[in-house]
Amino acid sequence: MQATKPISSVLVIGSGPIVIGQAAEFDYAGTQALRALREEGIRSILVNSNPATIMTDEDVADVVYIEPLTLDVLRRVIIRERPDGLLPTLGGQTGLNLAVELAEAGILDRYGVRLLGTPLDAIRRAEDRELFKQLLIDIGEPVVESAIVRSLTEAREFARTVPLPLIVRPAYTLGGTGGGIATTPEELDRIVAAGLAASPIHQVLLERSLLGWKEIEYEVMRDASDTCITICNMENLDPMGVHTGDSIVVAPSQTLTDRDYQMLRSAALRIIRALGIEGGCNVQFALDPKSSQYYVIEVNPRVSRSSALASKATGYPIARVAAKIAVGRRLDELMNSVTRQTKAAFEPALDYCVVKIPRWPFDKFRHADRTIGTQMKATGEVMAIDRSFEAALQKAVRSLETDQKDLGWEDPAWGDAAVLEDHIRRPNDLRLWAMTAALRRGWSPERVSELSGVDPWFTRKLARLVAIERRLAEEELTPNLIWTAKRAGFADARIAALAGVPVAEVTARRREAGIHPVYKMVDTCAAEFEAATPYFYSTYSRRPRRTSTARMRRRTRPSRCRARRRWWSAPGRSASGKGSSSTTAACTPRPR
Amino acid sequence: MPELFASRGALVLEDGRIFGGEPFGAEVDAEGEAVFTTSMVGYQEIATDPSFYGQIVCLTYPLIGNYGVNADDDQSRRPWAAGLVVREYCDEPSHWRATGTLAAYLRKHGIPALHSVDTRALTRHIRRHGAMRALIVSDRAGRSDEELVERARRAWSPGDQDVVTMVTTTERYAVEGTGPHVVVLDCGLKAEIVASLARRGARVTVVPASTPAADILALAPDGVLTSPGPGDPVHNAPAVETVRQLVAAELPFLGVCLGHQLLALAIGARTGKLKFGHRGGNHPVKDLRTGVVRITSQNHGYHVLADSVPVDAGWRVSQVSLNDGTVEGLEHASLPISSIQYHPEGAPGPLDSQDIFDQFLDRAARYRQQSGALTTRVGGVRE
Incomplete structure (x- = not known):
């Protein structure tokens, strides 16, 4: 179903430099998209200023321009390549902003380039706060009290009708640069001024704070x-x-x-x-x-x-x-x-x-303000999958590779309850550890939730982990206890530290008890259909017993075979990155 | 290999497979048919959906109990599932509407449940070998595996007999409204169907599944909806006859799920059993006329056989499953009669098909106008 003329060549705007709020995920998305275009038999022309990406590799796009992402460069590429379409929705905010500029400069119309994916009008309505608000009102969706302001005076005026705290969001910026929450009139002045300066169209949005929702x-x-x-x-x-x-x-x-x-x-x-x-x-x-x-x-x-x-x-x-x-x-x-x-x-x-879990760079910027808010500070993130929240959380914590190697880490300053409370109340990169530390000191999950605004469902799960920690420290390390701990995502090393025995001994006891990881497939359908994908996660699972009346069929357990997966190779085959697929191919655990 | 972690409870399948688990519902045994659903939310709606009557339901989403239970989400007067099987059970719910835990709720209604089961392995087993007879055992102490498997083999299954009689309302009841009058034939009705009609202003009268067509027509309905329900439709001969007479009356008719299968049987089509059914909230259905795909909530183990639909009599397949091509909707070329295999009411599941109710009530409203005009002409026979 193709409107007007069929598309045979497409210009893709890459995401440019890696900055906070616009990191490698857009390279991942762009690479996947370029490969998809090739499958469709479409000639792809990529413009990206960042050569250190997968998408600019020789075999991904048909034509690659490593050029600055500016209106003029894109205009010249369009004149030279005469693409049928422009795909701006994969390069993050940069690509979207440039598409708007190209359209407004009349370049797309002049050279017959169709804007693909998202109509220009939709970009404007989603990005321009006032148009967006109107759209929501038109379709009957609730809108929070807010105002677009272009000056400090307008901001102060709004603050007279809507009570502080107010959220300040500059328009058209990456990762909320220049934004923040203003709880005092002084903060409002400071943050609005910064936001106006950061926004390319000198607009900031002020809105009623929904803190705690x-x-x-x-x-x-x-x-x-x-x-x-x-x-x-x-x-x-x-x-x-x-x-x-x-x-x-x-x-x-x-x-x-x-x-x-x-x-x-x-x-x-x-x-x-x-x-x-x-x-x-x-x-x-x-x-x-x-x-x-x-x-x-x-x-x-x-x-x-x-x-x-x-x-x-x-x-x-x-x-x-x-x-x-x-x-x-x-x-x-x-x-x-x-x-x-x-x-x-x-x-x-x-x-x-x-x-x-986001990965913040505070280990490199020791003196930076570790408070987090509406302006993104994380420079990366880790993702973990497991059959329980507890296990996925602990896996993710270990994957961070920060000083906080596991949830047992504590800041010595937290011995002071007031300091600890502050670290729970004020969002910061160590809040997860502070909440766990408080639970370890016997604070109730409800109190920790009250202070942090984190739903009690999560704090109770943390409390459950603390309870298992205690059991590991106090009880005998029985197969059942090891099983409980492994299912909740405790690493052998952590079990060893808590139980006061060498890691090798925990591992030996675990293996002796027949507790091994199994690998389950990320198959999009919860096992409803047979799937073929090299995307697995490990978990500790009880194997079903077979009776003598059931047919016996032995399977090799992939206990030694670690399905290591790199970020780039997931999901599916469509976006595998440099050398990562081979790790998986060499080790294909049996799907479970 | 010696068994290291003897679980207290177990799900025993008729083919000899035993899945260990820990009991968290009522401490009883129960027989039924083991099935799985892939809905990620809505365990309370699932438990109280009469279509799950006699089934031991494996929830593929592993974290269950998170938001507890509440009085508003019940889909009928009690939970009907024979048992629940989950991976991780959460006994400390967090939700502003929660009034209790799932475990306490199941215990109150005498329904067993197991947690810590390898539900993915179980799902894969059912996918490969089909839904099957099963036994849920809360405490297997003192009983041999052989003995349990033998019991599972002889287990009762809802496909064995007419089970609609077990779940249908015993008495007629009404919901007032100013719109068209809809009679709902309750074969295992979910509350959300009545609510969906009532929200649109319809006057709703719910009648037991055994109500003869003459009695339904005597209520002067502007439309009849035949509800979802449990079991194999071939065991519901009286209801099929009722639907046949309603179809002959040519008034607006909407069959939903089991109601759709009853319509199929009434017009001479046939039904069959799916290997492991369609159960979940993510099933794509394609409308063959418009080409639009909707994501639907589904819960059925039987389906209408496409090649048996009497095309010569003006019937046609209107919608199909995008996953396996099975029939998801029937309609008549000229009569205001149609049916769908999926659940437009969601609960649980997407609300993308709410327009089904709009269309049905539009037809009912037109019918009311026409029949009103007609009765005026013939001298007010209609009350």
Whole structure:
């Protein structure tokens, strides 16, 4: 289904330099998309100023320009290459902003370049705060009290009608640069001034603070025939007030009932339909923890940082499918590349829990302010998958490779209860450890939740981990206790430290007790269909017993075979990176 | 290999497989058919959906119990599932609507449940070998595996007999409204279906599944909805006859899930059993006329056989499953009669198909206008 003339060549705007808020995830998305275009027989022309990316490798795009991402360069590339279409939704905010500039300068029209994926109007309506607000009002979605201000005077005026704290968000910036939460008139002046300076159009948004509300995101997709699907929803462990990029995130949501889940899902679909996006879109909501009230917080009319997470969390290749939709394919004709028997028009069903933890660079900037808020500070993130939240969380913590090697880490200053309380109340990179430390000191999960705004569901899970820590320290290390600890994600080394025995002995006892990791597949469908994908996670699982009446069939247990996977090779085969697939290929655990 | 972690409970399958687990519901044994659902939320709605009557439900999403239970999300007067099987059970729920834990709720209703089961291995087993007879054992102490497997082989399964009679309402009841009058034939109704109709202003009368067509027509409905329900539709001969007479009356009719299968049987089509069914909230269904795909909530083990649909009589397959091509909707070329295999009411599941209710009530409203005009002409036979 292709409108006007068929697309045979496409210009893709890369994501440029790696900066906070726009890191390697866009390289991942862009690479996946370029490969998808090649599969469709489309000539791809890539412009990216950053040569240290996979997408600029020789075999990814057909033509690569390593040039600055400016209007003039793109104009000259368009004149020279005369592409049929421009795909701006994969390069993050940079690509989207440039597409708007190209369209407004009349360059796209002059050279007959079609804007693919997201209509210009949708970009404007999603990015311009006032238009966005109007859109939400038009489709009956709730809008939080807010105002666009262009000066300090306007900001002070708004603060007279809506009580502080107010959230300050500059328009068209990366990762919320120049934003913050103003709790005093002085802070308001300071943050607004910085925000106005950071915004290319000198606008900042002031809005009523929803501090303490749950922050929930949905990744949705739509094709030209108006088929809409949700890829994944995600719940931020940190409540509203912390930038999503700086939040610990779980997928899928853990504390939502079906009603909550469907209410927000339906709203996300109404929004992508109203914007007319053909491709992927990310919708962020604030949900009152004490009622069904919600607000739409933000819409990214493009493949976003969260799309990369959702893609890896579900196995659904969002960028690949978005690229194909952009050139006219439909969700119901594209195959699900993981199951290879069902279609791309479906919603992934997860049978595991995913935890993402941001990675902050404070180990390199020792004197930086470790407080986190609406301006993103993380320079990376880790993601872990397991069958329980506890295990996924502990795996993720270990993967951070920071000084905080596991959840047992504590700052000596936390001996002072006031300092500890401050580290729980004020969002900062060590809050997870501070909350665990407080629980270790006997604070109730409810109190920790009260201080942090983190839902008690999460703090109770931390309390459960603390209880297992205690058992490991006090009880005899029986097979049953090892089993409990392994299922909750305790590493052998941590068990050893807590139980006061050498690591080798814990490992030996564990093996003797027959406790080994098993590998489960990230198959997008919770095992409903047979799948073929080299994407696995490890977990500790009890093996079913077979009776004498059942047929015996022995399987090799992949106990020594570690399915190491690099970020780049997941999900699916479509985005495997340099040398990473071979690690997997050399070691193919049996799917379980 | 010696068994290192003897679990207290177990799910025993008729083919001899035993999956160990720890009991958290009522401490009883229960027989039924082992099935799985891939819905990631909505365990309370699932437990109280009468279509799960007699089934031991494996929830593939591993974290269950997180938001507890509440009075509003019940889909019927009690939970009907024979048992629940989960990976991780959370006994400390967190939600502003929660009034209790899932475990306490199941115990109150005498329903056994197991946690710590390798639900993915179980799901893969059911996928490969099909839904099967099973036995959920809360405490297997003192009983040999052989003995348990033998019991599982002889286990009762909801496909064996008419089970609609077990779940249907015993008495007729009504929900007032100013819109068209809809009679709902309750074969295992979910509350959300009545709520969906009532929200649109319909006057709803719910009648037991055994109500004859004459009695339904005597209520002067503007439309009839035949509800979802449990079991194999071939055991519901009286209900099929009722539907046949309603179809002959040519009034607006909507069959949902089991109701869709009853319509199929009533018009002379046939039904069959799916290997492991469609259960979950992510099933894509394609509308063959518009080409639009909707994500639907599904819960069925039987389906209508496409090649048996009487095309000559004006019937056609209107929608199909994008996953396996099975029939998801039927409609008549000229009569206001249609049916869908999926659940437009969600609960749990997506609400993408709410327009099904709109279309049905539009037809019912038109029918009311027409029949109103007609009765005026013939002298007010209709009350």
